[in-house]
Amino acid sequence: MASRTIENYLKQIYLSRPADETQWLTMGKLSTAVGVTPGTATSMVRAISDAHLVEYEPRAGVRLTPAGEQLALHVLRRHRLIELLLVQVLGLDWSEVHEEAEELEHVVSDRLLARIDEILHHPAFDPHGDPIPTAGGVVRRQDCCTLLDCPLGEPTSIARILDQSAEFLQYVNQCGLLPGAEIRVASRNHQAQTVELMAIKPGETQVEAMSFSVAEKFLVQLNERKK
Amino acid sequence: MASRTIENYLKQIYLSRPADETQWLTMGKLSTAVGVTPGTATSMVRAISDAHLVEYEPRAGVRLTPAGEQLALHVLRRHRLIELLLVQVLGLDWSEVHEEAEELEHVVSDRLLARIDEILHHPAFDPHGDPIPTAGGVVRRQDCCTLLDCPLGEPTSIARILDQSAEFLQYVNQCGLLPGAEIRVASRNHQAQTVELMAIKPGETQVEAMSFSVAEKFLVQLNERKK
DNA sequence: CAATTGACTTTGGCAAAGCAAAGTTAATTA
């Protein structure tokens, strides 16, 4: 079995992998994602590569093998199911659960995980809108865009929050932009680098302005028009 | 903070401590309880003693300091609250939860533990009847005797199961001797080394015979006579 | 084309935990 350290590396390699699948993840990015010095990342990746969980090319970077990706998705599944359990059943605030799940994900047994999955009725998304991989290691693809590049004026719903720090999530809470909230992007100001939002059902969500760098952290889906 | 290894040693020192408080726990017993070789236990205990969590006397044994005992009770509280959560909220079988809690006890945060405690309404006992120390590190004393030394014929209730291996607990399940079950000890046969039990409410519990060595694993309380 | 720079890798060292095997103690037996 993979140690918890290896599980963490694999998870971070998965989460930080570049959008373009042909690209490698550089050691620099990996080492900051995992929180170790570059030298440590290099030697660890060498070891993981000996176990055929990643491919490693010196001075190019690292990439998951199919086996490594399955393991990473398994860890991610544990993480996200646990987050949802903590929020829905144990009543923790969603800004607290990421840290907690970070530890728990390495110790819950398959049997316990299966029970959690059952109790939550096989959920597809965690509290931040991140998709929960299936037990078979399949991720349902959402098609989303950020508040930076979605069309102006169209009704959309918040689908996913990419920054999961407690601090940021508390801000998200305050302005009511939780996953599911319906909004439209009123305008973008490229000089001021801000995005203006409008609530669809007034009162539910505040009208908000936010900088481009913050807008990038929200993924939204276009609302289906009911015919 | 104490490492998970140290937490484990402290917990085992607490659980295996001799009944007589003036006695030391020998290294041999500790090492088998923790599951390491005697040499490892010796050097680990030396280290823990440098942290003033235990007193260690070479060739005599080891004993918790007040600080060490508090830490041990804290770990035990986590363990037992988790076991109860797994059974009552997540619906695991009580024969499975010990193993699971063994891992989880080292990673749940104080905040999560407080929520668990709340959800379970500040329970006093875990599924095996073991008392749950309070957040302040106080253990409520039960006064119990084993099926070996309780009075014959008196109505009693099963209070606590001392052997928590999955195998044994499945046997306990089958014969309906869960904590709370009301029985009396019909007779003891010192030649055959067996104890005969009788159910108080027929049908609820089977009449059972068991060897002395098994009887020792059940703690019972005398039923209060309602005036 | 050399020099510089930034990113990466290598090397050597450390701390935590563990085991195996050799060495001590102390209690028991003869």
Add this chain to the structure above:
DNA sequence: TAATTAACTTTGCTTTGCCAAAGTCAATTG
């Protein structure tokens, strides 16, 4: 009292992960 034995301790070595610092490579920049 001497020999034996069981229990404990010491010693030396291993593994896993980590860091710091020194070394390399390759992509600019002058």
